Amino acid sequence: MYLLAVDGGRTKTIAIILDNHGNVLGKGLGGPVGLYSTSCRKVLNNIRTSLDLCLRNAGLSANELSVAVFGLCDLDTSSMVKEAWRIIKELKLPCRVLIKPDFVTAYYAVTYGSPGACVIAGTGSIAYGVNENGREARAGGWGWIIGDEGSAYWIAQKALSAAAKYFDGTGEETILLDEIAKFYNINSASFLDIIDVIHIRLRGDPTEIAKIARVVDEGARMGDDISRKILEDAGERLARLAHGVVKRLEIKQPVIGGVGSVFNSEIVKESFHRNIMEKVENAIIKPPMVGYKPVIGAAILALKTMGILVEDKLLKRLMNSI
Amino acid sequence: MYLLAVDGGRTKTIAIILDNHGNVLGKGLGGPVGLYSTSCRKVLNNIRTSLDLCLRNAGLSANELSVAVFGLCDLDTSSMVKEAWRIIKELKLPCRVLIKPDFVTAYYAVTYGSPGACVIAGTGSIAYGVNENGREARAGGWGWIIGDEGSAYWIAQKALSAAAKYFDGTGEETILLDEIAKFYNINSASFLDIIDVIHIRLRGDPTEIAKIARVVDEGARMGDDISRKILEDAGERLARLAHGVVKRLEIKQPVIGGVGSVFNSEIVKESFHRNIMEKVENAIIKPPMVGYKPVIGAAILALKTMGILVEDKLLKRLMNSI
Missing domain, CATH: 3.30.420.40 (ATPase, nucleotide binding domain)
Incomplete structure (x- = not known):
């Protein structure tokens, strides 16, 4: 078969x-x-x-x-x-065909069907879970305009905003200004050109913009505080999504895991795990699944x-x- | 002539x-x-x-x-x-033709050319100023993907996010869930339909999405705490932009004012004024210009x-x- x-x-x-x-x-x-x-x-x-x-x-x-x-x-x-x-x-x-939202198949990838929840953190983010009685719940997954907190797009947006504020003199110093400029082959001294890059060159495409998340991870590895904070915040928000789901479903011993490229970041992964441990009693945490x-x-x-x-x-x- | x-x-x-x-x-x-x-x-x-x-x-x-x-x-x-x-x-x-960014003409509308700064808060947001020596500076104005804090689009996004979180059970209660649903003629019980509204019906158009700002102002008037907080936060962020500009230009007695539809909100206006008073010494505040x-x-x-x-x-x- x-x-x-x-x-x-x-x-x-x-x-x-x-x-x-x-x-x-x-x-x-x-x-x-x-x-x-x-x-x-x-x-x-x-x-x-x-x-x-x-x-x-x-x-x-x-x-x-x-x-x-x-x-x-x-x-x-x-x-x-x-x-x-x-x-x-x-x-x-x-043949027989089933179409399911990716968060449902991700849930099976993480739990094999046991009561629990899975968080997807790729370009977007969402949490989905099922309890002992088969009741389902979701949190997040509102798309890049309304939500997607902790996603690669969300990380990219935070990074762009931090770089812009540092350029304006209204925000803290961050390596992200230079690193994002380098990533797009523009001059950090004329960082306003990033507006053209985002709106014209990339046409605001969320998948393209989300690629900046990798620059943030690199920035954090280079010791940049702002980059690290953005990634830790992302992990916390992803944990909050999972927590929201298992709380609503009242699962006693939930299997919880993450799926998606954002979990390639050690900082996001650690922050996610730490926050799940803090927020969810008796959680059985599965290692994240990427690629x-x-x-x-x-x-x-x-x-x-x-x-x-x-x-x-x-x-x-x-x-x-x- | x-x-x-x-x-x-x-x-x-x-x-x-x-x-x-x-x-x-x-x-x-x-x-x-x-x-x-x-x-x-x-x-x-x-x-x-x-x-x-x-x-x-x-x-x-x-x-x-x-x-x-x-x-x-x-x-x-x-x-x-x-x-x-x-x-x-x-x-x-x-005839002779001049093309200037709107923040430059807005600056003239507020200061008539005196040293100071003007904040635009319409669909987007930006601050621009000129000092005694004719030196210019700007802050913000990064567009709806990177920045535009305190703008109508920014207010709309915060409102959508707050409504989505309340729907998910991960955020505080807010009237915005019902009011945004009503505004778009969808059912608040199936609020996920808002994703279609934003991405398909409105095609993610920032000017269209920014219209939700009016719903937030209405929400605050109806006593909703979350709505009031979003608007106060907007006023604070707009003040921060102006502060960034006059600080960089080292203006001793800056004329400061706001331009744009966001200042139609009494709450934004008051928060903006209060925060300018707190952040900027000797500021001469002009009433906002709208319409x-x-x-x-x-x-x-x-x-x-x-x-x-x-x-x-x-x-x-x-x-x-x-």
Whole structure:
């Protein structure tokens, strides 16, 4: 039996094909599929690219798939879910198809389905959890204009603001002024040019702007206090999202973990863990999942959907072959 | 002698024609001209509309103008200034033409050219000042992604975030949840639909989103603490911008004032004044200018450019006929 699992985010899309024993037979990487910032045509193309790549990789055709699970970002409202179905239907997959918000598949990647919560911190941020009775809750995930606290975009915005204030003489000294200027190849003495970079060159694209988060992590490693504070604050806010979810669901011993590139930062990771320990009693903290790993959640959901028992041996095999 | 003065912002454009005695002969209202959020074609059309209206109003033709002063928003970088010149040149005005950032004309509207600073708080925010030696400084004005603290957009974002957190159960109770939902005709019980409103219906347009600021002012009047806090915080941040400018310019007795729709809020106005008094010694605070008034700055600059003495009598006449 062959199963397709897809993790589609605002930065990249990862598709894998696995068998019912948890062996990964093929992988495919595609571009972003965020419905709020990517056109429908591009979303379809990026999914198709990742799908074709992993089918070729596995030496299979779409007709041989038994199930396909898509974990997609930006599925916040019923109109977005409808839009996603319209796009996925164009793939004409001749098998059972599930479309879930990425936070649901991320939850499975972290907890394997146990009561608990998962925080996604990529370009955007959101927490989602399920309790002993199957009741669900979410917090955050409001997009880059309203919320997404602790996300890479949020970190980038804080960094831009700190650099601008230091340039204006209204804020503390920070290495971020020079480092962000260097990152965009502009002169820090004429930092106002960053306005052109953000609005014209990058067209305000949140995924592009979010890349500044890496500069902040580098800045903190170079000893910059402001950079460190932004990252610690991000970890705290991500912990607050998880706390909000498990509090609402009244989970006694919640499994809690993080998913997404922001957890590549040691400072965010440590702050997140410290704050979870402080805020949530009896939390079982899982190590964060970055890079290819979150697609495991879609894979677990695909296996469960086909009635396959997801036991330790299978999970280990799946983990190792990602 | 006939002079054209234009105040072009992210929300609206106001053009007036005056004579060398300060009598306003015609007025014209046009749409937004923000170069970062409005297309060049629309900017040109909106300027042309306001120009044609006030020429017709005054019963004059463009050939009869001696000078035209344009105070425009979004003129932050040399490339934006170039862009503005390209657009204004298409009007083929057969007279002397000056193009200045809106914060410069706003400064003239508030100080008439005395050492001091002016804060603009409309969709965006910025402070600009000039000292005794003619040295200039600015603070803020980084656009809605990087900065614009205390602006209508900033107030709107804080309000959306507060409503979202209350909905999530991670933030304090606020009337803003219901009031923003009402404003956009969605159900507060399914407030996640606001994501569609912001990203799809409004296309993330900062001028559209900034309209929520009015809801916040209404919320504060209804006794909502969170709304009041956001507005007081806005006033404080606007004062900080002005303080940054006069501190850098070392002005002994600065004239300080505010321009823009955000000062329609009594709470912002009071907080701004209180914080200026606290932060800036010897400040001479001018009442804020809202609505049509800021175009006076462009008019003063037009008069000065033509070597006309801008004395009290003329100023009063100008003020009264706006």
